[in-house]
Amino acid sequence: MELTHLDQIKEILETGxxxxxxxxxxxxxxxxxxxxxxxxxxxxxxxxxxxxxDDIRNKKAGxxxxxxxxxxxxxxxxxxxxxxxxxxxxxxxxxxxxxxSLDPKLFIEIMGSYRRGKSTCGDIDILIxxxxxxxxxxxxxLPTLLNMLQTMGIIxxxxxxxxxSVDPLEAVYRGLCVRPLREGEGPESKRLRRRIDFLTVxxxxxxxxxxxxTGDDIFNRSLRLKANKMGYSLNQKGLSAGVVRSPTxxxxxxxxxxxxxSETEEEIFRILGVYSAAFHQVSADYECSRPSKVCLGxxxxxxxxxxxxxxxxxxxxxxxxxxxxxxxxxxxxxxxxRVKAIQAPSLNIVYTLPxxxxx
DNA sequence: GTACTGGTAGC
DNA sequence: GCTACC
DNA sequence: GTAC
Ligand SMILES: [Mn+2]
Numbered sequence: 375m376e377l378t379h380l381d382q383i384k385e386i387l388e389t390g391x392x393x394x395x396x397x398x399x400x401x402x403x404x405x406x407x408x409x410x411x412x413x414x415x416x417x418x419x420x421x422x423x424x425x426x427x428d429d430i431r432n433k434k435a436g437x438x439x440x441x442x443x444x445x446x447x448x449x450x451x452x453x454x455x456x457x458x459x460x461x462x463x464x465x466x467x468x469x470x471x472x473x474x475s476l477d478p479k480l481f482i483e484i485m486g487s488y489r490r491g492k493s494t495c496g497d498i499d500i501l502i503x504x505x506x507x508x509x510x511x512x513x514x515x516l517p518t519l520l521n522m523l524q525t526m527g528i529i530x531x532x533x534x535x536x537x538x539s540v541d542p543l544e545a546v547y548r549g550l551c552v553r554p555l556r557e558g559e560g561p562e563s564k565r566l567r568r569r570i571d572f573l574t575v576x577x578x579x580x581x582x583x584x585x586x587x588t589g590d591d592i593f594n595r596s597l598r599l600k601a602n603k604m605g606y607s608l609n610q611k612g613l614s615a616g617v618v619r620s621p622t623x624x625x626x627x628x629x630x631x632x633x634x635x636s637e638t639e640e641e642i643f644r645i646l647g648v649y650s651a652a653f654h655q656v657s658a659d660y661e662c663s664r665p666s667k668v669c670l671g672x673x674x675x676x677x678x679x680x681x682x683x684x685x686x687x688x689x690x691x692x693x694x695x696x697x698x699x700x701x702x703x704x705x706x707x708x709x710x711x712r713v714k715a716i717q718a719p720s721l722n723i724v725y726t727l728p729x730x731x732x733x
Numbered sequence: 734g735t736a737c738t739g740g741t742a743g744c
Numbered sequence: 745g746c747t748a749c750c
Numbered sequence: 751g752t753a754c
Contacts, residue, residue, distance in 0.1 A: 410747090533748095548749085585750090591749080610749090
């Protein structure tokens with residue numbers, strides 16, 4: 375008998391894993407995943423006929439490789455090796471100390487997989503903001519901090535620099551770093567390059583930024599989908615009501631609406647009805663920790679078009695639902711083309727926030 | 734039978 | 745429009 | 751496909 379998605383979810387919740395797991399191993403996905411480890415282009419290179427990293431290094435098919443992509447190629451193995459949680463911690467401690475030396479009132483947190491409690495981290499994500507109660511802000515901090523970290527030999531290559539001309543309080547940085555030297559270590563000691571990202575936001579947006587930057591990606595999509603169904607819109611700045619979108623071009627906003635929550639995670643979760651053991655006493659059929667992805671492969675049949683789908687992941691989510699990542703076969707094997715969210719509200723699943731969320 | 738599918742930034 | 749972030 |  376065929377297992378339904380609901381059966382599979384229950385099995386995962388009850389056993390922690392799903393038997394009969396089959397990874398999606400098709401040539402295009404494998405190669406595009408390889409190329410996505412570079413930074414910058416993946417599907418386009420596959421479409422141009424490249425199949426190996428050397429094809430790209432040799433500029434096969436006349437492809438153009440930017441400066442940033444050359445950096446990605448050069449450090450390919452380093453940046454595609456996950457670091458132990460402890461190394462992320464070491465790097466963050468050094469950065470936090472440097473940042474606080476510039477302004478002791480900065481709010482600086484390590485986000486992403488570290489904040490989700492993972493034992494290894496693919497990169498380091500750092501959120502910076504600052505209380506405005508004394509009339510000051512974190513304006514100008516990030517460029518100064520980046521310069522200092524470069525001088526200290528922590529930050530090495532830049533991949534993407536912030537554009538501060540729109541709002542100097544909002545900045546996104548992407549680059550490569552190494553951990554600080556340990557006691558007794560000389561500069562010759564081998565340290566792997568690590569991907570590092572910084573995000574700065576206005577103080578008022580910190581709650582929404584915490585949610586966004588903690589992730590994971592599917593959790594964010596899932597939460598934003600729920601917000602939409604409730605007539606709201608959620609982004610990294612806040613939760614808004616009254617957003618009106620163009621029916622033809624969905625991303626075009628006809629009306630921005632007004633922000634109803636942004637300063638704390640709790641307020642946003644509360645409005646969205648996402649109860650967490652950290653904030654509320656709740657009863658539920660299941661409790662689960664922040665989503666863990668389970669990869670599996672399965673062909674599904676449906677009513678429209680090419681009828682085969684492959685299921686990529688099955689994370690378990692809060693607000694009594696789950697999301698499945700699906701790719702329609704024949705669709706471009708980009709992350710965008712690959713993922714589709716489906717919900718199962720009949721399962722009453724409670725999402726337990728990591729202890730980091732408590733107060 | 735119909736509705737569902739994140740939102741934004743940089744280039 | 746593509747690639748990136750979560 | 752799954753939810754309603
Ligand atoms: Mn990151």
